[in-house]
Amino acid sequence: QITLKESGPTLVKPTQTLTLTCTFSGFSVSTNGVAVGWIRQPPGKALEWLALIYWNDDKRYSPSLKSRLTITKDTSKNQVVLIMTNMDPVDTATYYCAHGYSDYDSFFDFWGQGTLVTVSS
Amino acid sequence: DIQMTQSPSSLSASVGDRVTITCRASQGISNSLAWYQQKPGEAPKFLLYAASRLESGVPSRFSGSGSGTDFTLTISSLQPEDFATYYCQQYYSVPLTFGGGTKVEIK
Numbered sequence: 001q002i003t004l005k006e007s008g009p010t011l012v013k014p015t016q017t018l019t020l021t022c023t024f025s026g027f028s029v030s031t032n033g034v035a036v037g038w039i040r041q042p043p044g045k046a047l048e049w050l051a052l053i054y055w056n057d058d059k060r061y062s063p064s065l066k067s068r069l070t071i072t073k074d075t076s077k078n079q080v081v082l083i084m085t086n087m088d089p090v091d092t093a094t095y096y097c098a099h100g101y102s103d104y105d106s107f108f109d110f111w112g113q114g115t116l117v118t119v120s121s
Numbered sequence: 122d123i124q125m126t127q128s129p130s131s132l133s134a135s136v137g138d139r140v141t142i143t144c145r146a147s148q149g150i151s152n153s154l155a156w157y158q159q160k161p162g163e164a165p166k167f168l169l170y171a172a173s174r175l176e177s178g179v180p181s182r183f184s185g186s187g188s189g190t191d192f193t194l195t196i197s198s199l200q201p202e203d204f205a206t207y208y209c210q211q212y213y214s215v216p217l218t219f220g221g222g223t224k225v226e227i228k
Contacts (some may be wrong), residue, residue, distance in 0.1 A: 012204040039218075047157075047165065047208055060215045063122070081163040096164055107155035109176065111164040 002026035004036075004097050004112035011118050012087050017034065018117060020098030023081040028108075029073045033057055035100030036080040037108060038071065040093040046092075053080055054103045089119045123211050135173040141197040144209035145168050145179035149189045155211035156194050157187055159222075160205045161226070168207075199206045199225070 008020035022036060029036055035045040041047050051071040052060045061069050070083040080097060094116045098108035124147035134140050144154065152172040157165035157216055167176050169185040182197045196203055204227055209220040 038221075040213075046221045047210075047219040049210075049219065052215070052217070062216050101170065104171065105153070105166070106215070106217055107170050107210055108166045109156075109163075109170075115163050 002099055002110040004099060004110060006095060006097050006112045006115040007101070008117065010116060011063070011120065013121050014088055014119060015083060016087050018082075018084045018087050018091070020084075020095055020097075020117075022082070022112060024078050024080070024097075024112075027099065028075065028078070029053070029055060030075045031068065033049055033102045033104050034106075035106060037098050038080075038082045039096045039098060040091075040115075041096070042090075042093040045093075046104045048086060050081075050084075050095075051064075052100060053095050054102075058103075065101070087119045091117070092119045093117060106121070122216050123150060123214060123218050125209055125211055125218050125220040127207075127209060127223050130221060130224060131224040131226060133226045134199050135228045136199055136201055138199045139228075140199050140203075140225060142194045142207055142225075144192040144194070144220050146190045146192075146211055146213075148213045150213035152188050152189065153211055154185070154192050155210045155212060157206045157208045157210065158203075159208065165208065183218075196225075218228075 004024040037052040038050040094114040099110040156169045159165045
């Protein structure tokens with residue numbers, strides 16, 4: 001059974017750096033074909049894909065946020081970390097991590113519960 | 122980037138109604154389309170992939186169709202637990218993109 005859970009600060013100040021951790025079970029991010037992604041959702045708005053990391057450490061980022069994002073994985077801890085720099089109030093959103101179906105078909109079949117991050121001074 | 126446009130943005134329907142939601146891609150994406158259901162306060166739930174393949178455990182009243190740029194999600198007989206917001210997502214190319222969502226409300 002695949003489960004994922006996001007953790008990190010609920011409140012960050014503008015210009016600060018956000019670090020979110022996705023801790024998962026039921027799969028290994030080192031297994032051929034596995035991918036883990038991050039998606040966010042501002043309150044009352046649509047889903048927005050942020051980043052994806054593959055089993056072979058290949059990474060993909062949203063072009064509009066690429067300069068601010070870093071995604072990494074820790075295979076031994078079953079974790080994927082997302083770092084977002086220079087946070088702004090418009091980045092206030094629920095952040096989800098999700099299991100990618102495969103490295104070829106990048107849709108998300110299992111999702112974490114999400115964590116709400118508020119950016120405010 | 123491939124833009125995904127859903128219509129309508131919201132609809133009102135009654136239990137037992139047949140409901141159809143449309144998703145249009147700004148360029149051809151073959152059948153690389155997934156659908157999700159999201160209820161208030163919950164994470165999205167994966168429903169279908171490859172435009173028409175139902176995820177295991179998803180009720181058969183849900184179906185998907187389409188290829189290229191035009192896709193539909195159909196609920197053949199709306200049930201009380203189906204009132205939610207539905208999102209499409211293309212995975213033909215990065216950046217992955219979602220539609221704006223369709224909220225299905227009780228009439």
